[in-house]
Amino acid sequence: MTATSAVRNLSPRRRAALSGAGLTAAVGVGAVLAYTAPPAVYVPYMAAVLCAEAVVVARTVKRRMVETGSANLRELVSPRNRRHRQRREREARRLNAELRLLRDRLQAGFTGETTERLEEIAADTAVPAASRSWAERILADWRVRPPRAADTAVLADGHFDVLFVSNFNLGGGTTQSNRNEIEMLRAAGKRVGLIHHPLHQMHSARPINAKILSLVDGDRVRMIEGSPKLSCDLLLMRFPPFADRLRDDLPEIDAAQKVLVVNQAPMTYYSLGTGHRPVWDVQTVHRNLHGWIGDHHWRTVGPLVHQALVDCHGKELHGVDLSPEHWYPSFDTAASQCRDESPVPAVARVGRHSRDHVSKWPELAADLRNAYPEREDVAIRVLGGADFPRRILGRLPRNWSATAFDSVDVGEFLRHLDFYVYFVNSTLLEAFGRAPVEAMAAGLPTILPPRFQPVFGDGALYAAPGEVAGIIGDLRADHNRYLKQRRVGLDTVERLFSHEAHRGRFRSLGIDLDGPRLAAVDQAAGEAAVHSSGNGNEEVSSAQAVLTWP
Template identity: 50%
Template sequence: MTRSGEQLHRSARLRGTGGGDAAERDFDVVIVSDLMLPGGTTVSNVSEIRLLAASGKRVGLFHHPRRDYDPPRPINPKVQELVDGRDVAWVEPDAKVACDLLLMRFPPFASRLGGELPCIDAKRKLLVVNQTPLTHYDTEERGAEVWDVAGVHANLSEWIGDHEWIAAGPRVRDALLTHHAGAMRGVTLADWYWYPIIDTADLPTRPDRAASRPVRIGRHSRDDITKWPASADTLRSCYPADSAFEVHVLGGAVAPRRILGGLPANWTVHPFDALTPGQFLPGLDFFVYYPEPSMLEAFGMAPAEAMAAGVPTVLPPIFEPLFGEGALYAEPGRVRSLLLELADDPERYAQAQRRGPAVIRERFGCDAHRARFAAMGVAL
């Protein structure tokens, strides 16, 4: 068979148009993603699996790793432990399945699809775009390409046919429409957002107490250069190295050590996953999160978790359209004075503690996500 013939045969087989046989297994939702990732993608997948299973829905999981990882990593144990073979089951590469919703997350997985893929007959097909195609966007230089819009769309169209894209937040959608308008022609992009679930029940709340002295500020994230301010001056402004503060970091600090030439004496650093967010966050007085400004954060899971735990959260103003009154916003040069002002004003501090969980429940809680699933034909 010629190469073009092989492709046509493969396309017909994968879309289920070749024989019309009934599906071997039925699910309410099939989730397709790179299930070995350590960060926010896995947090989102795990939260949805739990919500669906708790609502009595059958969930199928198909693991499709990025093909550019060398060596490949094992499936994340947070996903693996949810698979019971009954309510949550693996979909094998040669399977034929049917579902109400095919939910794909993390576009880079589709940059290069594997040779053997399941045939998925889905009523609705949705790709959650939770990472921008480029590493960063600024006026002087385009970032490195993480995934190609046209390539991913073509690969998924060949595999599962017509499908819809939906951004994980406003900054991702804006990037697609502003910086990739040509490649987005032919892509159906939703005008609403598939936000991650932030389950406030999973996070212990910070005790209702005044700020400590010294003030305990902290943050958690992967130890990646894009998760920190680009300049040493900005980093020092956001995380002051003086005796009025303690700085607590969960996730490692190789990147800030490189930027600063060493870590200040008032820093305490924990490796990635050494503590859960629920163990780490209640001990903080403030959560301060300032990533590299040209890097378009798809959502902001770490600050959202801090708000959910009742930790007053200070962010750059670019996050305000996403989190609204749930956080406090300041340019880097204003962070230190804002922290001290709130620490010295118990009433404002208590208000900030209350606003965060309220906004997270309203915008990103389980009830809000049930409504998103209902809009896609899956009533929970």
């Protein structure tokens, strides 16, 4: 095989590389000739090299045009045209992201402004044809969709004991509070309706949480869609951010009592008497809800949110009926798995659980080290991940162990601890503090920053980060004091956050949960437990009996 045929058999990229190497060598020879040869030799030689370079560049451009499908040489090689093309591509991506958001909002019930924007995009000739076509398809699909069935068909008058309006696609405390109350109402034989209201600004297409859907039985608990008019004894709304922008297809509701549970402060952080990072707007939420359901009153989830509203949003509360009573979340204290009463071991197990977010940890490395000390007689256990502590400290101390959030049941995690320590960002307004309640309900002495004292009173111990190790040492040395603090925490949970305490809150709004149906459910649960125990199986809890109610 000749050298020429061997080169021809190479791929275009290899030939281009070989040509580039040859030209580089030729330029090097030209540099030598420039100093050693007369112009009569040097000039023709360099002219030939430049011609060869032009041929190689032309072939490279041609090959790239074929590979990219470009038909415009200037667009390929001109920096200005390349930047223009990149701007068009970015704009197309932005527009497609907007179209996906508009599609999700339309399906979630935000129809007015959404259809106007889609029609504007579909009619704009400056918009790429593919995006205009997509906007038209979204509108067409929405207009020909089958009408939503009226889920109150089995109820002659469309009446419920309690109607919930909330964002049911969330995780965390909002969903858990909704779930606990729905279970309590269903156990009492009440009719419960659920109206899902996603957020307008984000996650509007996220599916409803499975924990909520598992309670919908089509009888006592119904998901409401497509009903123009409803009535109820109590309209219970939770999670104010949903009302920053209301759905356009909400039903008319006639309710004897109307309550918004304010379980989140209007801002995420509060310091020096003011708030930072807005979450929702007080007047916007009040105005939207008043326009929909008329007069109603607000109940905060605890004293911390109440105080933030009064101190930092007092002027915005004009016209808002803010109740002095709190709507604390409820907990099934009977289902709590308490730690046994054995003495604290030589290595005290100190833990906490929360989502792994910068707001959920002290922002200063010194506070983090003090609150969760690196000592041989202390083992720090974290449920929920510890990436942010690792970033703050530079490394995780040797006595730390961290587990992903849903990898272990919370009750099981807490049962294997000796102390619970919960310190967060110093400017974060923790609306309530569900995690410490779960710890106290599990029989753990709980150590918190002083700002939690208005919520839990004597139920917890309060300290600066540097005082945590001393408190742990004192309680470990005095087992009777350890057991006393444990009992005080359990009593606090029972008094403020138990199902019995929550039944009293429902009674204050005209919903009696202590009727005969509740007794019947409890009796059935007890009989099931006895029967199951006699067969050598685990006892069936009352909560499980409720879930299997026919």
